[in-house]
Amino acid sequence: MDNCIFCKIAAKQIPAQIIYEDDDMLAFNDINPAAPVHFLIVPKKHLATLADCTTNDAALLGKISLLAPKLAQELGCGYSMDEKGVATGGFKTLFNIGPDGGQEVYHLHMHVIGGPRPWRRSLA
Numbered sequence: 001m002d003n004c005i006f007c008k009i010a011a012k013q014i015p016a017q018i019i020y021e022d023d024d025m026l027a028f029n030d031i032n033p034a035a036p037v038h039f040l041i042v043p044k045k046h047l048a049t050l051a052d053c054t055t056n057d058a059a060l061l062g063k064i065s066l067l068a069p070k071l072a073q074e075l076g077c078g079y080s081m082d083e084k085g086v087a088t089g090g091f092k093t094l095f096n097i098g099p100d101g102g103q104e105v106y107h108l109h110m111h112v113i114g115g116p117r118p119w120r121r122s123l124a
């Protein structure tokens with residue numbers, strides 16, 4: 001897609017701090033992080049918003065969802081529950097959709113946000 005910043009990152013036409021990549025998606029650090037850990041998981045296929053996805057994209061959305069906790073764990077904000085049932089860690093996942101959803105970049109992406117609080121209020 002011409003003039004799409006995330007398509008350009010996926011095509012390595014503009015730089016980003018890429019933390020994961022496979023055939024279908026990549027993850028890179030948000031350029032304006034709202035928290036100590038803040039990265040975006042982005043499909044290589046251009047889809048404008050979550051609302052543009054169809055059942056054809058179900059597997060891709062599943063992969064994105066499953067990658068989030070894996071990378072969060074690697075980056076030190078994973079979620080776990082100990083043998084006593086005490087939960088620790090954790091993170092937030094977020095899709096912004098459309099203007100009222102606060103979407104600025106119209107290429108589907110999941111925000112993954114975590115690390116010690118406080119976080120930027122607008123995303124907390």
Ligand code: AMP
Binds near residue numbers: 016029105
């Ligand atoms: P959204 O409001 O959900 O569309 O969020 C877009 C996010 O993309 C924002 O958090 C921006 O900080 C982030 N962003 C914009 N341009 C870049 C870039 N070149 N590299 C990394 N993150 C970016």
Ligand code: ZN
Binds near residue numbers: 006106107
């Ligand atoms: Zn795109």
